[in-house]
Amino acid sequence: MIDLRVAACLALLVLGTGVRATMAAPLDDAAENYRPYMIEGIGQALAGARNLRERIAAGDLAGAKKAWISARAGWERSEVFTAGFVPELDAEIDAWPNANSGFHAIEARLFGAGRTDVESDTDALVEHLDSLHGKLRNMALPPQGLLDGIVRLAYEVGESKADGGESRISGTSLDDMRNNVAGIAFAYRAIFATALGNADAKLADALAMRIERLKVVVAARDLPSLDIPELRRVSEELVIMLQGASGKLGLQRATLEAKSL
Amino acid sequence: MTVRRCSIALLALGVLVAGLYGRAIAFPVDGDQTTLPPKTELNEDALDKPREVFRSEFAGGKSYMINLGNLAFSSPGILGGVARQAAVSCGTCHVNGAGNAKFFVPKMSTRPGNFDTTGPLFNPKADNFVLDAVRIPSLRGARYLAPYGVDGRMPSLRDFVHNVIVNEFAGPEPSPVILDAIVAYIQDIDFLPNASLGPGGRLIGKISESERRGEALFTKPFRHDPGLSCAGCHTPSGVFSDHQQHDVGSGGLFKTPTLRNADFNAPYFHDGRFDSYDQVVVHFDRVFDLGLSEQDRRDLVAYLTAVGDGTLPYEHDGAGASLKEINDFATVLGTAIPAGDKDTVSLAVDTIGNELRELTEQYPDRKNTSVTGGGQQRALARSALKELVLILRRIDMAVADGRTAEAATDYKNYRYLMAAAVPAVLAGAEPWSLFNPAVHDSHYAALRQVMQSKHTPR
Numbered sequence: 001m002i003d004l005r006v007a008a009c010l011a012l013l014v015l016g017t018g019v020r021a022t023m024a025a026p027l028d029d030a031a032e033n034y035r036p037y038m039i040e041g042i043g044q045a046l047a048g049a050r051n052l053r054e055r056i057a058a059g060d061l062a063g064a065k066k067a068w069i070s071a072r073a074g075w076e077r078s079e080v081f082t083a084g085f086v087p088e089l090d091a092e093i094d095a096w097p098n099a100n101s102g103f104h105a106i107e108a109r110l111f112g113a114g115r116t117d118v119e120s121d122t123d124a125l126v127e128h129l130d131s132l133h134g135k136l137r138n139m140a141l142p143p144q145g146l147l148d149g150i151v152r153l154a155y156e157v158g159e160s161k162a163d164g165g166e167s168r169i170s171g172t173s174l175d176d177m178r179n180n181v182a183g184i185a186f187a188y189r190a191i192f193a194t195a196l197g198n199a200d201a202k203l204a205d206a207l208a209m210r211i212e213r214l215k216v217v218v219a220a221r222d223l224p225s226l227d228i229p230e231l232r233r234v235s236e237e238l239v240i241m242l243q244g245a246s247g248k249l250g251l252q253r254a255t256l257e258a259k260s261l
Numbered sequence: 262m263t264v265r266r267c268s269i270a271l272l273a274l275g276v277l278v279a280g281l282y283g284r285a286i287a288f289p290v291d292g293d294q295t296t297l298p299p300k301t302e303l304n305e306d307a308l309d310k311p312r313e314v315f316r317s318e319f320a321g322g323k324s325y326m327i328n329l330g331n332l333a334f335s336s337p338g339i340l341g342g343v344a345r346q347a348a349v350s351c352g353t354c355h356v357n358g359a360g361n362a363k364f365f366v367p368k369m370s371t372r373p374g375n376f377d378t379t380g381p382l383f384n385p386k387a388d389n390f391v392l393d394a395v396r397i398p399s400l401r402g403a404r405y406l407a408p409y410g411v412d413g414r415m416p417s418l419r420d421f422v423h424n425v426i427v428n429e430f431a432g433p434e435p436s437p438v439i440l441d442a443i444v445a446y447i448q449d450i451d452f453l454p455n456a457s458l459g460p461g462g463r464l465i466g467k468i469s470e471s472e473r474r475g476e477a478l479f480t481k482p483f484r485h486d487p488g489l490s491c492a493g494c495h496t497p498s499g500v501f502s503d504h505q506q507h508d509v510g511s512g513g514l515f516k517t518p519t520l521r522n523a524d525f526n527a528p529y530f531h532d533g534r535f536d537s538y539d540q541v542v543v544h545f546d547r548v549f550d551l552g553l554s555e556q557d558r559r560d561l562v563a564y565l566t567a568v569g570d571g572t573l574p575y576e577h578d579g580a581g582a583s584l585k586e587i588n589d590f591a592t593v594l595g596t597a598i599p600a601g602d603k604d605t606v607s608l609a610v611d612t613i614g615n616e617l618r619e620l621t622e623q624y625p626d627r628k629n630t631s632v633t634g635g636g637q638q639r640a641l642a643r644s645a646l647k648e649l650v651l652i653l654r655r656i657d658m659a660v661a662d663g664r665t666a667e668a669a670t671d672y673k674n675y676r677y678l679m680a681a682a683v684p685a686v687l688a689g690a691e692p693w694s695l696f697n698p699a700v701h702d703s704h705y706a707a708l709r710q711v712m713q714s715k716h717t718p719r
Contacts, residue, residue, distance in 0.1 A: 162346065168295070232618075
């Protein structure tokens, strides 16, 4: 059992951290800048998944792999919001390691076993992505949730991929990371960069520098060439700066775990 | 005090909204994009780890140098190239200062438990173009076991460690203090106690007849070479080695290995060719024509087993064991921060951060299909550990900027969290963690099943 005092500390923390409302309105407007990117990313994932369905129906393994990679890229670019905003769909679409449906189940069949008998898995993926895509136009985009999403993803990017990473069967873990970083860079720039620049130009500069550095690190030739200690350092420094920026943006300190299902 | 700790927990744990995120990454190594060859087995998922016994624990506690050495020993950062990239440290092979009987790297190992230190993988410049893998030795009692290397080529442990870092693993030239620290750590690792061993290496206490007969055979001169006996080289003593090199028909001159704690040091011989004492005894019987009967062999094995025993050789891996080691590592910061020692602070932050990130993955995220339940507890555990990683990084950044007072405050907060809040949070999540054998087995079975698809004939 969790020590009662610890639990009390944590409860107090949640209640005791107030939101400074001064910045909320401009950030609400800025958050709308993110919506087209989000729609485009999930749109790419959905188009890729539909193409994947066609390719497997045609028994075209090479084409199916290509479609899977394209769908995956759209998904990974969108991970800033998926875990926090649509946790149920996120868990269906990106379950790991031996999911019944979703990206990784299909990956194991296509890239591992070299088979295209993934009709039902692909149907489920298309259905989930379609359902998600349909929600995006009217989904509320609270800046706090988006900042939390950026922070969580920035931390996650720093995890070691020495074992081949999450998408190790397809060998696309580095692509996942690059798309994650692209998603982080866009979301930060579109939603928070201007506001933070006004509140603390020095911190905004330092933060932008870390994001650029992260891009350079993940531009490595391949996963074995990735400078993992440097990646970790930059990822953690970025998270610390984003947490430091939270208050200056009138938001709560960004958290490291998304809401439970 | 409670209020103070509470406020620190508030500060450092952040707003914890229960839930899970991230993804568990775990070995086995596989795929097309790995630094180490696919099918490498590091045995990092073992639930039971060799127990460490330190001399200094009986002499007033570990010194700064011993903790620094343990830290460096666990840091991929002191090695170079591929090892650093693959997060391999000294401790990957010498788990808790013992060996690693399951360690296997394709084309660099000829069997689990050995490794070619002069192969092409970690330092191509050191490649001798021969697959000559050597057994990964336990370091227990290493301070008694000079000279070093399977062939006993190096009298100095310090020189040996230097050679491993710079030549075998292509690391940068280590600072003298890091070398001294690693030597201090290795020299602090004791043999596990064995209550059956008395003065002069004699078996004492409740000894079986078979063991007693084995002891007599052990000291009996070989029938065709009366100048030789088992005990002639494995001198009964606290060490059971004469520290000399001998040719025992295994392909060259090799140092007499200790028999202390050898029950847990398989595989045996310089290249790890034998899995058991039975095979070892058969080898000696054959090479030296000892004329042993079946009973003689059984008696010798019984004797070797009694000599090679040790108290509590393994301990169940859990958050407690991990936190204990992490806390030992962190004590280094208590000295390095006030001294403004940037290099040591960075080494500690990187190494402890790695350990904390690995510990985080013991609490599967919500996307993990191999565990259900305990979602809030797992999220809390993951979040708390991530916050610790970030506190450490803040310390690193502050010391790099010369803000040592700020770093000292963060370090104090870190210690408060590690004293009570974090162990409590981790204990709360333990039933749904990979420390639970059922969850562990389910997770790794799922992972291996998925990986297997890569290797199934089409």
